[in-house]
Amino acid sequence: xxxxxxxxxxxxxxxxxxxxxxxxxxxxxxxxxxxxxxxxxxxxxxxxxxxxxxxxxxxxxxxxxxxxxxxxxxxxxxxxxxxxxxxxxxxxxxxxxxxxxxxxxxxxxxxxxxxxxxxxxxxxxxxxxxxxxxxxxxxxxxxxxxxxxxxxxxxxxxxxxxxxxxxxxxxxxxxxxxxxxxxxxxxxxxxxxxxxxxxxxxxxxxxxxxxxxxxxxxxxxxxxxxxxxxxxxxxxxxxxxxxxxxxxxxxxxxxxxxxxxxxxxxxxxxxxxxxxxxxxxxxxxxx
Numbered sequence: 009x010x011x012x013x014x015x016x017x018x019x020x021x022x023x024x025x026x027x028x029x030x031x032x033x034x035x036x037x038x039x040x041x042x043x044x045x046x047x048x049x050x051x052x053x054x055x056x057x058x059x060x061x062x063x064x065x066x067x068x069x070x071x072x073x074x075x076x077x078x079x080x081x082x083x084x085x086x087x088x089x090x091x092x093x094x095x096x097x098x099x100x101x102x103x104x105x106x107x108x109x110x111x112x113x114x115x116x117x118x119x120x121x122x123x124x125x126x127x128x129x130x131x132x133x134x135x136x137x138x139x140x141x142x143x144x145x146x147x148x149x150x151x152x153x154x155x156x157x158x159x160x161x162x163x164x165x166x167x168x169x170x171x172x173x174x175x176x177x178x179x180x181x182x183x184x185x186x187x188x189x190x191x192x193x194x195x196x197x198x199x200x201x202x203x204x205x206x207x208x209x210x211x212x213x214x215x216x217x218x219x220x221x222x223x224x225x226x227x228x229x230x231x232x233x234x235x236x237x238x239x240x241x242x243x244x245x246x247x248x249x250x251x252x253x254x255x256x257x258x259x260x261x262x263x264x265x266x267x268x269x270x271x272x273x274x275x276x277x278x279x280x281x282x283x284x285x286x287x288x289x290x291x292x293x294x295x
Contacts, residue, residue, distance in 0.1 A: 022045060022049050022051065022120045022121050022151075023049065023051050023052070023120050024051055024052045024053075024054070024118075024119045024120050024121070025042050025045050025046045025049075025051060025052070025053050025054070025119065025120070025121045025122075025123060026042075026053075026054045026056060026114070026117075026119040026121070026122050026123070027039055027042035027043075027053070027054070027055050027056070027122075027123045027124075028056045028057070028058070028110050028122070028124060029055055029056070029057050029066070029067065029125075030057065030059070030106075030125075031057065031065045031066075032125070032127075033157065034125040034126070034127045034155075034156075034157035035067075035125045036067060036166060037125060037155050037157060037159070037162060037166060038123050038124060038125035038153075038155040039055070039067040039072075039123075039166075040072070040162070040164045040165070040166035040169075041123050041153060041155050041162075041163060041164045041285070042055075042121075042123035042153075043067075043069065043072060043073075043094075043164075044164040044169065044171065045121065045123070045153075046094045046096075047073075047078065047092055047094055048199060050092065050093030050094060051093075051094065051095075052094075052095045052097070053069075053094055053095070053096050053097070054096075054097045054098075054099060054117075054119070055067060055069075055096070055097070055098045055099070056099050056100075056101070056110065056113065057098075057099070057100045057101070058100075058101045058102075058103050058105075058106035058107075058109045058110055059100070059101075059102070059103070059106060060100070060102070062100075063098060063100065066098045066100075069088060069096050070083055070084075070085065070087075070088060072166075072169075073088065073092065075167070075168065075169070076168060076169030077168075077169070078091075078092060078169065079091065079092070101113065114150065118150075119150060120150075120151065121150075121151050121152070121153060122150050122151070122152045122153070123152075123153045123155065124152060124153070124154050124155070125154075125155055125156075125157060126154050126155065126156045126157065126279065127156070127157045127158075150290070151192075151287065151288065151289050151290060152287070152288045153285060153286075153287050153288075154279055154285060154286045154287075154288070155285050156282065156283065156284070156285070158283065159283055159284055159285060160283045160284065161254060161284070162285075163200055163254055163255060163285055164200075171199075171200045172200075172202055172254065173196060173197065173200040173201045173202060173205055173254050173255060174201070174202045174203070174205060174206070174252070174254055175205065175206050175208070175251050175252050175253045175254055175255075176193045176196060176197060176205060176206070176207045176208070176253060176254065176255045176256075176257060177207075177208050177210060177244070177247055177248050177251055177253040177255070177256045177257070178190055178193045178207060178208065178209050178210065178256075178257045178258070179210045179211075179212065179240070179244050179247075179256070179258055179274075179278075180209050180210065180211050180218065180219060180221060180259075181211060181212070181213070181219060182219045183261075184259045184260060184261045184291035185259060185291040186209075186219065186221065186259045186291070187221075187291075188259060188289050188290070188291055189257045189258060189259040189287075189289040189291075190207075190209070190221060190223060190257075192257055192287060192289050193207050193255075193257040194207065194223075194226070194229055196255060196257070196287070197228060197229035198226070198228050198229065201228050201229065204227075204228055204229060204230055205228060205229045205230075206229075206230055206231075206232055206251070207223075207229055207230070207231050207232070208231075208232045208233070208234060208247070208251050208253075209221060209223065209231060209232070209233045209234070210234055210235075210236065210243070210244065210247050211233075211234075211235050211236070212235075212236045212237065212238065212239075212240045212243045212244070213235070213237065214237065215235060215237075218233070218235060234247065240274050241274055241277045241278055241281070244256070244274075244278050245278060245281045245282065248282060248283075248284060249283075253284050254284055254285070255284060255285050255286070255287060256278065256282060256284060256285070256286045256287070257286075257287045257289060258274075258275045258278065258286060258287070258288055258289065259289055259290075259291045260275055260288050260289065260290050260291065261290075261291060275288055
């Protein structure tokens with residue numbers, strides 16, 4: 009049976025979570041992931057909408073937590089923080105430039121994790137216009153979890169809060185440095201995993217050219233290594249399907265970060281074709 013949120017504690021490194029919502033069904037699936045991570049980490053959660061100021065449209069945090077069995081029926085707003093340690097902020101910003109406004113807000117309010125809904129193969133394309141690239145560059149070190157609306161399965165169930173993670177795929181190469189991505193894959197396995205999670209390290213390139221990576225098995229995860237030749241995007245998507253990946257964790261270039269993930273890079277092209285969540289992790293910069 010899948011693990012439940014109440015049974016786990018998230019490892020450090022995530023102290024704030026932001027979920028931009030457009031109140032769509034796709035956003036609801038992403039909201040469940042953002043809320044679960046905030047509960048596991050006992051951290052700040054910001055629900056951000058750019059558009060009208062109708063607060064009744066925001067995801068119902070308390071009702072969701074009650075349905076998940078984490079709060080008693082009829083709990084107050086204060087109970088969310090007092091009992092679960094989660095400080096929730098709902099923020100609506102009136103603007104006709106939603107993406108630019110969101111990125112400007114992130115520039116002034118740095119966060120550790122951005123949880124974003126995507127819809128189909130064109131879900132990310134709406135981010136790529138006007139001054140978005142310049143604005144996105146200012147959020148270059150924001151780790152981002154992309155939750156597709158058409159995923160075959162969810163890591164976090166919106167219905168009951170159950171956690172389910174059995175297989176993680178991490179594409180690795182010499183650049184960008186995959187160390188941070190491998191570490192976050194291990195932490196995700198430790199926190200969200202079903203039984204013992206398999207973390208597959210995939211290198212696409214000539215035989216013997218894979219980067220040396222220190223990856224030791226643990227009680228709740230085990231590593232596998234596979235090598236492929238061919239087009240990186242094709243091979244990553246194929247490997248995700250073959251390994252039945254619930255999550256793909258990809259390093260993004262340290263100088264571009266999430267910008268790289270949304271501008272035609274390998275990460276963005278993979279994202280368009282995946283049927284599971286993708287975590288884009290900015291690579292560590294060398295000293």
